[in-house]
Amino acid sequence: MMPNQRDTKPVSKAIVEVEGLTKTYDGKFKAVDGVSFQIEEGEIFGFLGPNGAGKSTTINMLTTLLSPSSGQAVVCGFDVHKHANDVRRNVGIVPQEYTADEDMTGMANILLCADLYGIPRSDSKPHAMELLNLVELQDAANRKVKTYSGGMRRRLELACGLINYPKLLFMDEPTLGLDVQTRAAVWKYIRMLKQEYHMTLFLTTHYLEEADSLCDRIAIIDHGHIIKIGTPTELKDGIGGDVIVVGVADGEVDLSPDIGKLELVKEVKKNGNEYRIKAESGEEASPQIMDLIRSKGLHVTKISLTKPSLDEAYLELTGRTLREEETNRWATMSQRITMARARS
Amino acid sequence: MDSSKVPEEKLTRTTTVQETVPESVEPPVPRSMPKLNKSPLHGLWALTLRDLRKWYTNPYQLLISLIQPVVWLGIFGKALNFGTFISQSGASPAVQNQILLSTFGTKSYFSFLSVGMLASIILFTAAFSGMSVVFDRRFGFLNKALSTPVSRGAIVVSKVLQSGVRSLIQAGMVLLIAVVLGMDVSNFSVIGLLGAFTLLFFMGFALSSLFVTLALRSSDWQTQMAIINLLNLPLLFASNALFPVKIMPTWLQYVVKFNPVSYAIDGARQLLLGTAGVPSGIYNPLWLDFTVITAFAVALTAVGVVMSWKLLTK
Structure with a gap:
């Protein structure tokens, strides 16, 4: 045929x-x-x-x-x-x-x-x-x-x-x-x-x-x-990676440039005490981000990792x-x- | 090809077949398609039987459909006593019979109306055959049928055929009721009955084709109801079903002559009530009635089948 x-x-x-x-x-x-x-x-x-x-x-x-x-x-x-x-x-x-x-x-x-x-x-x-x-x-x-x-x-x-x-x-x-x-x-x-x-x-x-x-x-x-x-x-995957939200105890210091330098991280947005980070592989990126924040002497108060759903892909x-x-x-x-x- | 091949029926889903059967063997799939019966009659019969079965397993539907003719016959037919009407004006019984025969072709108006009612129930059954197409479309069955290779024509013809069979049975019941209520049976004969019902069946076939064709595109039963009302009463009143053509105004007589229903009734009256003593000019020749009705049935069924090819696939 x-x-x-x-x-x-x-x-x-x-x-x-x-x-x-x-x-x-x-x-x-x-x-x-x-x-x-x-x-x-x-x-x-x-x-x-x-x-x-x-x-x-x-x-x-x-x-x-x-x-x-x-x-x-x-x-x-x-x-x-x-x-x-x-x-x-x-x-x-x-x-x-x-x-x-x-x-x-x-x-x-x-x-x-x-x-x-x-x-x-x-x-x-x-x-x-x-x-x-x-x-x-x-x-x-x-x-x-x-x-x-x-x-x-x-x-x-x-x-x-x-x-x-x-x-x-x-x-x-x-x-x-x-x-x-x-x-x-x-x-x-x-x-x-x-x-x-x-x-x-x-x-x-x-x-x-x-x-x-x-x-x-x-x-x-x-x-x-x-x-x-x-x-x-x-x-x-087409929508550009996982979303990690990290809460930090002290919101005064802006760590965005440092986090942005990590290899897996694509995009960082600071919003008060929270960072909203888009990363390629969330599972690997999140420990690196936590290490980085701790190395600056700050506490991580919460962290969440969201895999993109088809819903978001559709929206995009x-x-x-x-x-x-x-x-x-x-x-x-x-x-x-x-x-x-x-x-x- | 392999002697160790496991028999077909043992290849159930749970059996591990890899060890005993060469790798090329497909995993268990359902049995393959059997030899198909591609005759269009196979599908036609299945569809017709479906509608008929729904009809005869629901006796209420049959009873309700008989109410209308019974009311017409029992009340209208009995009330309109033309014999008394004439005898009250002082005519002798012989003159009265003469007037009735030359007007109605029979001495009893009730018998005259009875044959009209046979046609009437067929007309109404045919009209509602279109409805059944609308409901099939509405409830998705039509799409189901259309997605199978069944002939499009068979879908239309099955509706026409089931309506034809139903109307024959209903007409038979109306005839029985009419006889019980006093229809003149002195001229009944086997050939007369067969001939009359053949005419009525063809008329039903033709009218069902018409209504089914009109319903092919419709998914809206209100519109279909409107069409039924629009066509049914004119077809009934502008025919010789209730009154003889002779007493109608000239313009209406022309309409009646173009109404195929009149030809079926005309033929059926001759065959059921006899023509003895009836002056010439009351009835058409029988061959004309049969020709008109057969041509009408063939033409409308052909139109229905051709339209089904066009209208059922959008």
Whole structure:
């Protein structure tokens, strides 16, 4: 398929290749604007951005629900526009909304999904049971979905998304509105799919800690543009090191120039009795700073070391925190419905 | 290729396979995709069955849908006693029958209205088939279906088909109720019943296609309700369902002639109530009724399928 890329990394190859993907609504509003990225086989790739940044639009284009206005996307070796059905057969989708039919049982919902893929019942029946076991819904298999809790529904969606043996699974906001325990469970399944089933996962989220703890690589997206792609560590390192705050008993003497001379220290700010220091490796820098202060005959009253969080990286890159963005009425409503049902 | 290869089913996640199996063996993955049934009928059947199952497992829905025709027949149909109306003006029974036959094509207005009600329940069932598309979109099921390789046309046709099957069963029930309430059964025949229900089924198919197509882009049930009200009553009143065309003003007669519902009712009346003693000019030739309704069904279903390719992917 892509012989020119095989030589560098023989094991991993791109399962998703996106080039200049754009979606324009009404000829003006660009929901996604010239996005390009690649996803390697076997990795968990995350799209991080506020609501309305273009995450779901991108996922919908990659899963053939929306057709791109321009640009190209090749998923599992098939062009999303020209070979939509081949893409559909090869990917699994766990959408943001709860799509299961409430009047049917969990089992019937999965079997219906299988029917839509054309999977014969002789295969889909045992496979559906396996998947329900996997997401720990075997006891609720024959209960109507309207009796399910939000977490159970989310797990059912996951099972439905796996019925066609996908190589690549798309998850749109997999933990939106879920409580802490259920979120942890969903994270557990995501890791299991990667580690034990060697599945490639593409997930969107606006929870920073989710992207940080799950993803191998993250693309930060805002206003339809990808601002930065990298591993969580790379993104965090990008903001320029750890922050050390040191309190000194006597604020009269200014030690900033001396501290600034230390090799690992990048930046020092004195604020009354406190020094706010940016350093490359906080663990190594802080003892050096303490030694220096003591050598000047001063007492250290307190010290704290903060590793940069993705939150700060995000703030640094986009100039704002992740907050609720104004989106179109329909998207907002749909998300509210999802969240309301998640809590039920 | 290796004689020491562990049988597939033993490759569970907990087994350490490295020692017995060559390194090239993949870690346990789920079984691979079986041979797929790529026939569009497979998905069509699954989707139709889903809607039908939801319908027949909810008897209340069926009962509620029968209330309206029962009210029309039991109250409206019984109250509007054209026979008494004419006999009170001093006409002899023979003249009364003659007037009724040449106006309604039958001696009993109730029987006339009963056939209209068969069409009416089909019209209402068809109108709400669009609603089911809106709710599927609203609750995300439509997107789920669209993300699978199931044919886009099958999504539309399944809605039309389920509505067609439902309306046939409901029309059958309305016919039973009408017979219990006093519909004239003297001209019933197997062929007549089959022919009448074929016409009604095609009409239901055509109208469902229309309403489903109108709902393809909609996620808003209020708009859909407005569309139903906008189309339903004119389609019913500007047809021969409640009153004969003859007594309508000329301009309305033209509208009725363009309303396909009229052709289904016209044909069904001939087949269920008989044409004995009916003056010519009351009914269309049967072949015309069948041609118009079949053409209407084929055309609207084709439009629905073509529109589904365009409208379901944005």
